[in-house]
């Protein structure tokens with residue numbers, strides 16, 4: 001009796017163990033598929049980062065499935081362009097961004113400032129005329145006029161004014177893809193002119209940057225404001241999927257939807273786009289890839305973020321969080337701002353960045369709530385930084401104030417300032433840092449969030465697009481922010497939240513915690529500069545380096561791990577492609593995790609786990625079968641005993 005009991009207990013434990021293992025396996029499988037893909041050049045960055053992450057994610061799934069089915073073929077058309085260069089000259093770094101603007105360029109250029117002090121030369125490929133006012137020592141190759149969401153209103157009006165989901169992301173992506181060839185040409189011209197030794201490519205919609213680096217055989221480092229979708233954890237998702245950034249509390253159905261269904265739909269949507277971008281690639285002699293990150297999967301990736309802001313999860317060595325990148329100093333307050341700030345005791349600072357705008361109705365609701373909080377003395381002053389993109393309504397008759405009166409600063413409680421251009425930016429950090437500033441009403445762009453955390457101010461976040469939704473969620477979860485809904489803005493709700501953020505003692509404690517964390521991490525831009533230097537130095541030592549390759553080409557030295565090999569046949573494109581792949585593998589081999597070389601099954605230990613599962617199932621089956629046989633034997637013998645008794649009776 002007791003032995004059968006214990007075996008029962010044993011099999012129960014085994015069953016549980018099996019389930020755990022099965023679950024583990026599923027996760028590992030998914031992980032594998034996504035991590036294969038995670039390396040694609042995701043375009044994530046502040047304003048658009050969520051979308052970009054999604055795209056990368058989908059792309060990664062896509063590449064995974066594709067890899068299973070199709071074997072990669074070398075593109076016979078590809079050729080490598082070579083440039084003449086002396087190994088010992090000053091090292092040059094070319095920074096590239098598709099969108100440009102403060103939020104996408106500031107982190108990269110702050111890091112580059114450190115490198116310039118160390119003797120490197122830096123140039124920038126981005127729209128507009130950014131560096132002349134902000135970083136005069138950096139030469140810019142302009143890709144055209146500044147990115148202006150008001151001029152691109154056919155794309156951005158629906159993005160800002162309608163509910164945002166992953167389809168909104170594609171609106172932007174499609175526009176970017178249309179400009180691929182144009183951008184590629186600018187990169188090509190600037191590469192030939194500037195002769196970079198390294199590319200630092202912003203990830204958002206910036207495939208041309210990585211492709212040009214690949215074509216010239218120069219290493220590229222990716223940079224973005226988030227780790228999202230480049231690193232995988234099953235519990236990470238995104239509000240633009242209709243999910244949460246942290247799925248910790250999700251039900252089974254929600255978690256299933258957010259891990260499998262939504263990414264699969266996204267992947268399906270991006271499929272055609274990857275194909276048409278590949279056609280453009282072929283036309284400029286760049287080999288096609290199955291996902292945007294495939295090309296740089298073994299390259300270094302810097303994320304301007306930190307855990308506390310990001311959902312905690314394991315990160316492989318090639319992905320380094322180096323943020324928040326902050327400036328050494330910030331522009332001071334103007335005298336007018338300074339006197340407004342000192343003459344009010346509880347100030348709310350309002351800014352939606354330089355690119356975001358919303359509907360007239362929403363502006364009316366915001367204005368009404370501002371007047372309401374002032375009326376109820378919850379707040380006694382508002383500093384509102386406008387970008388000049390706003391269309392203001394006239395307030396309806398129940399208030400005595402004219403909108404124009406507010407906008408022209410004739411109303412003593414509201415101070416309006418404008419950030420029309422990079423030259424006349426509102427000194428945001430100095431406003432936030434003022435003791436009388438109590439709350440920041442923001443769109444939730446990464447840079448604004450970092451700045452607010454840095455000076456320890458609570459945020460009321462009204463997200464409009466891309467990663468702003470997930471930023472709002474993450475900060476709300478940290479207990480230092482509350483979020484608003486752009487599709488359902490209400491005066492009462494806004495007033496209540498402004499009050500709550502000031503009164504709740506927990507908000508103050510949480511803010512202090514986050515401020516300490518932000519400050520500690522803000523010093524990591526020096527580490528970022530060190531990492532970039534390391535990549536440049538090892539690339540000098542790389543036998544496949546483009547400096548060296550003119551000497552080496554034709555001498556059959558191009559082989560994996562930089563070793564000589566008699567079999568390689570460089571005159572053929574197929575072997576050249578292998579060489580390119582190997583450049584990255586060799587370049588950062590110290591940081592490439594072994595599983596990427598072990599293949600899918602071995603890398604994820606699926607073979608081992610599989611055998612363990614089979615063994616477990618066999619044991620369970622054996623136990624069940626033995627138990628069953630035993631029981632049926634006993635039952636049978638008792639039955640036959642009874643039968644015998646009955647018969648004898």
Ligand SMILES: *[C@@H]1O[C@H](CO)[C@@H](O)[C@H](O)[C@H]1NC(C)=O
Pocket residue numbers: 129132133142
């Ligand atoms: C950029 O701005 C600077 C000064 O602000 C000006 O000298 C330069 O010509 C501008 N460049 C372009 C391409 O507009």
Ligand SMILES: *[C@@H]1O[C@H](CO)[C@@H](O)[C@H](O)[C@H]1NC(C)=O
Pocket residue numbers: 330429430433455
């Ligand atoms: C914020 O203000 C404090 C003093 O009030 C000052 O020490 C600090 O440097 C300021 N921080 C920033 C980022 O300006």
Ligand SMILES: *[C@@H]1O[C@H](CO)[C@@H](O)[C@H](O)[C@H]1NC(C)=O
Pocket residue numbers: 566567568569572
């Ligand atoms: C390279 O490949 C070509 C064509 O396959 C062949 O004729 C040639 O002998 C090869 N060279 C070496 C060194 O393998």
